[in-house]
Amino acid sequence: MSVIECNNVSIKYITGDLKAIGLKEYVVRKLTNNYHITEFWADRNITFSIEEGDMLGIIGSNGAGKSTLLKAITGIMVPSEGSVKVKGNIAALLELASGFDGNMTVKENAYLRGAMLGYTREFMNQKYKEIIEFSELGDFEDYMFKQLSSGMKSRLAFAIACLVEPDILILDEVLSVGDGAFRKKSGDKMKEILESGVTGILVSHSLSQVRELATKILWLDHGKQVLFTDDVETACNAYGEFLETKVLPTNWEETEKLSLDYIERVKNEREEKRSKEISKLEKILAEGDKDTAVEAAIKIISHRTPELLDLEKIKEWREENNS
Amino acid sequence: MESIGKSIKRTAGNLRKNKFLFEELVKRDFEQKYKRTILGMGWSVLAPLLQLLVMKIVFTEFFGKNTPHFTMYLLSGNVVMSYYKEATKNGMTSLVSNSSIITKINVPKYLFLFSKNVSALVNMGLTMIVFFFFCIIDHITFHVDFVMLLYPILCLLILNLGVGMILSALYVFFRDITYLYDIFLTILTYLSAIFYTIDRFPEKVQRMFLLNPVYVIIKYFRVLVIDGQVPSLQYHMLCMGYALFFFIIGCIFYKAFNKRFVYYF
Numbered sequence: 001m002s003v004i005e006c007n008n009v010s011i012k013y014i015t016g017d018l019k020a021i022g023l024k025e026y027v028v029r030k031l032t033n034n035y036h037i038t039e040f041w042a043d044r045n046i047t048f049s050i051e052e053g054d055m056l057g058i059i060g061s062n063g064a065g066k067s068t069l070l071k072a073i074t075g076i077m078v079p080s081e082g083s084v085k086v087k088g089n090i091a092a093l094l095e096l097a098s099g100f101d102g103n104m105t106v107k108e109n110a111y112l113r114g115a116m117l118g119y120t121r122e123f124m125n126q127k128y129k130e131i132i133e134f135s136e137l138g139d140f141e142d143y144m145f146k147q148l149s150s151g152m153k154s155r156l157a158f159a160i161a162c163l164v165e166p167d168i169l170i171l172d173e174v175l176s177v178g179d180g181a182f183r184k185k186s187g188d189k190m191k192e193i194l195e196s197g198v199t200g201i202l203v204s205h206s207l208s209q210v211r212e213l214a215t216k217i218l219w220l221d222h223g224k225q226v227l228f229t230d231d232v233e234t235a236c237n238a239y240g241e242f243l244e245t246k247v248l249p250t251n252w253e254e255t256e257k258l259s260l261d262y263i264e265r266v267k268n269e270r271e272e273k274r275s276k277e278i279s280k281l282e283k284i285l286a287e288g289d290k291d292t293a294v295e296a297a298i299k300i301i302s303h304r305t306p307e308l309l310d311l312e313k314i315k316e317w318r319e320e321n322n323s
Numbered sequence: 324m325e326s327i328g329k330s331i332k333r334t335a336g337n338l339r340k341n342k343f344l345f346e347e348l349v350k351r352d353f354e355q356k357y358k359r360t361i362l363g364m365g366w367s368v369l370a371p372l373l374q375l376l377v378m379k380i381v382f383t384e385f386f387g388k389n390t391p392h393f394t395m396y397l398l399s400g401n402v403v404m405s406y407y408k409e410a411t412k413n414g415m416t417s418l419v420s421n422s423s424i425i426t427k428i429n430v431p432k433y434l435f436l437f438s439k440n441v442s443a444l445v446n447m448g449l450t451m452i453v454f455f456f457f458c459i460i461d462h463i464t465f466h467v468d469f470v471m472l473l474y475p476i477l478c479l480l481i482l483n484l485g486v487g488m489i490l491s492a493l494y495v496f497f498r499d500i501t502y503l504y505d506i507f508l509t510i511l512t513y514l515s516a517i518f519y520t521i522d523r524f525p526e527k528v529q530r531m532f533l534l535n536p537v538y539v540i541i542k543y544f545r546v547l548v549i550d551g552q553v554p555s556l557q558y559h560m561l562c563m564g565y566a567l568f569f570f571i572i573g574c575i576f577y578k579a580f581n582k583r584f585v586y587y588f
Contacts, residue, residue, distance in 0.1 A: 013586065014583075014586045015586070018496075018586070018587060019587060019588075021497070021498075022497055022498055022499030023497035023499050023500060023503070024499055025499075026497060071426075071585075074429045075429040076425075076426065076427070076428075076429050076585060077582075077585055078582045090429075092427075092428070092429070099423045099424040099427050099428065101351065101355075103355060103358070104351060104354065108347075108350075108351070108354070111347055112344075112347045112348070112351060115341075115343045115344035115346075115347040115348075116344055116424065116428050116430055117428070118340075118341075118344075119343070120343055121343045121346075124343075
């Protein structure tokens with residue numbers, strides 16, 4: 001039984017002159033035929049399903065329709081066509097730091113946000129201390145929210161969101177919050193949650209993060225579904241190649257080919273880097289004095305055939321040389 | 324019919340589920356309103372007092388002489404009108420001002436509107452203290468029937484929710500509605516016989532005043548408090564009829580556009 005099932009989901013997005021336009025301007029523009037609305041498909045025929053314990057990584061360049069798709073899954077938007085079926089409660093962490101009220105204190109904001117995420121008052125009473133401790137805001141509890149720095153704001157947001165024990169967790173570029181120390185702390189916390197076997201969706205521009213966490217990949221491009229697979233390695237490789245060459249695969253064979261290209265390219269790049277270094281060393285060998293030449297020779301050998309070297313002897317030689 | 328029943332059931336379920344959120348939102352609206360003012364809650368009491376004072380000074384000369392209990396006559400109009408104004412005006416902006424939340428977290432949007440209405444209602448409750456205080460000053464004897472005042476207030480609450488739903492949806496699409504609505508409110512104030520009596524108009528015109536729901540509610544207050552009578556059953560039905568009419572229109576309006584809001588923020 002799937003936890004999330006998207007069937008041919010298409011979402012039409014409307015944009016154009018409609019935002020923040022007055023009635024007066026609307027009428028005038030309508031009369032002068034100057035009212036333009038553009039409709040486009042932010043997502044077109046997206047089909048996938050994930051099971052319990054899966055972590056779906058959604059990849060794709062900007063404007064691929066990732067965030068819109070997430071909005072459809074969380075229920076903020078309604079798909080124009082197709083259906084989304086979700087089993088269990090969702091905690092979506094989209095753009096964490098927004099939606100707070102600057103004129104309320106940290107404590108009030110924490111409770112309000114908790115309420116929005118569907119916690120109960122008792123739960124918040126219990127966990128409030130933990131939240132403040134985790135976000136390191138103990139001295140700021142009664143400060144107005146607008147007086148906090150932006151780092152503090154996102155720390156609070158993250159701390160509240162972290163407490164969730166949802167069935168489904170949706171993360172949209174949220175694993176990079178705060179300064180270095182806090183980032184590590186939040187990263188650890190996130191991993192702890194993920195390892196507890198929660199079903200999740202992860203949107204991230206960091207491929208290594210996706211490789212590490214995802215068990216399935218959905219690749220979107222300009223609203224279209226490029227592929228959906230549980231072969232994370234191949235998909236990520238192909239995506240890496242796509243970022244370089246801008247060639248989209250149209251079927252699985254091409255994806256595999258792209259993936260091989262990627263591996264080949266990465267290998268070549270590594271090879272190239274190595275041979276560059278070696279030629280540099282060879283130059284030293286040819287031009288330098290005796291000691292530097294020997295050092296360079298050792299380095300080259302240790303690159304190519306390290307088993308030939310007797311490390312003990314080299315150490316002895318180096319000590320002798322230095323004295 | 325079945326789908327209406329279903330959506331009512333779903334709404335009720337949502338309200339229960341979001342009780343904590345709802346309470347927090349009401350609290351927030353209330354604090355937003357009073358935290359920044361030195362007078363705090365006292366302002367709710369003071370504002371109608373000042374308004375009453377001015378009206379009393381200005382209009383007693385013209386209308387007050389032949390109207391018994393003119394102070395209460397004015398005050399009934401003011402209390403009802405300012406509640407209506409506050410609830411609908413705040414309700415109108417409730418969706419847009421919370422757009423940053425609505426686009427990120429899946430919460431029922433109408434909660435923002437409802438919470439504004441509740442805080443306006445509480446505010447109205449505070450002004451009712453002034454109302455009863457002046458009942459004493461104006462030598463009106465309290466009566467058990469005054470409990471019936473809850474009925475027009477309930478009707479007004481339902482009416483405000485309905486109008487709020489229409490306005491908040493419109494405001495999402497057209498932000499200049501707020502200016503138009505201000506003009507409308509001014510006209511409505513003059514048409515609601517707050518500071519004048521309507522008995523000098525011909526019979527026909529007098530009946531036309533009943534087309535104005537706010538006036539109907541104000542009149543209920545006056546008949547009950549000043550004349551000491553409970554209005555007729557038909558009058559009760561008229562009050563509730565208006566309230567339900569606007570509420571249902573509001574629901575239909577809101578439901579029709581609900582899903583498109585997100586594109587306009």
